[in-house]
Amino acid sequence: MKIVTLDSDEKILKKVRRHWFIMFKATFGAVLMAIIPFVLWQVLVYVDFVKNIPLEIKEIVLFVYIMYLVFIWISYFIIWTDYYLDIWLITNKRVIDVEQLGLFRREVISLRYDRIQDVTVITNGIIQTVLHFGKIHLQTAGERRKIILRDAPYPEEVKRAILEQANLFETRSNL
Amino acid sequence: MDPSILLGDISIQQILLGILSAVFLFFIVMSIILYYHWRKYTERASTVIFAEFIYLTGGAILFSSALILIGII
Numbered sequence: 001m002k003i004v005t006l007d008s009d010e011k012i013l014k015k016v017r018r019h020w021f022i023m024f025k026a027t028f029g030a031v032l033m034a035i036i037p038f039v040l041w042q043v044l045v046y047v048d049f050v051k052n053i054p055l056e057i058k059e060i061v062l063f064v065y066i067m068y069l070v071f072i073w074i075s076y077f078i079i080w081t082d083y084y085l086d087i088w089l090i091t092n093k094r095v096i097d098v099e100q101l102g103l104f105r106r107e108v109i110s111l112r113y114d115r116i117q118d119v120t121v122i123t124n125g126i127i128q129t130v131l132h133f134g135k136i137h138l139q140t141a142g143e144r145r146k147i148i149l150r151d152a153p154y155p156e157e158v159k160r161a162i163l164e165q166a167n168l169f170e171t172r173s174n175l
Numbered sequence: 176m177d178p179s180i181l182l183g184d185i186s187i188q189q190i191l192l193g194i195l196s197a198v199f200l201f202f203i204v205m206s207i208i209l210y211y212h213w214r215k216y217t218e219r220a221s222t223v224i225f226a227e228f229i230y231l232t233g234g235a236i237l238f239s240s241a242l243i244l245i246g247i248i
């Protein structure tokens with residue numbers, strides 16, 4: 001596993017990524033940013049504003065537009081990378097939260113089941129309710145630390161999986 | 176390129192080529208950073224291979240369009 005190093009007897013039971021709607025929103029935003037200048041240009045053409053502009057200037061405007069598209073293209077893939085590298089791994093020993101914060105910051109938080117005190121699911125708003133995603137808070141005992149998985153798909157199922165493993169872990173520890 | 180369009184001794188074509196080179200350099204640097212992340216932190220799943228292909232193809236189309244445009248300005 002390239003993302004984190006697991007113990008030899010540790011198995012990944014579930015991988016949780018952020019909901020697809022987050023990337024859909026980013027895609028929609030990028031498409032909108034890409035077509036807004038084009039639409040504005042078409043409006044200027046429609047009102048005959050660009051009629052007397054020389055062809056060379058129009059070509060320069062097109063060149064600037066292409067460079068603008070390059071920046072949108074790069075930004076979109078930075079957002080995608082951030083989205084794709086954010087992952088929660090539920091193993092038979094712990095929950096691992098890998099969070100990519102921009103391109104140069106990365107946090108990997110590992111939480112063993114014996115330290116988990118509470119799992120809370122928060123679904124907020126119509127979209128999250130209809131598309132079944134939300135926030136999961138993992139509260140730890142002692143240090144009062146919390147790890148949060150934002151935009152988790154089917155958060156109730158994830159919560160169930162964590163609690164199931166926590167119970168199994170407790171049973172194994174008591175043997 | 177119409178040689179009559181000059182800004183001092185530099186033609187518009189040269190300026191655009193300069194801008195294109197700078198943006199291309201930026202694209203290369205960002206590509207290296209992105210590829211580093213995709214190779215180091217992922218398992219080369221089909222999703223990542225597909226993303227790499229789309230990213231490079233899109234970039235190639237955009238830069239080719241800009242080059243063709245500079246050629247005909």
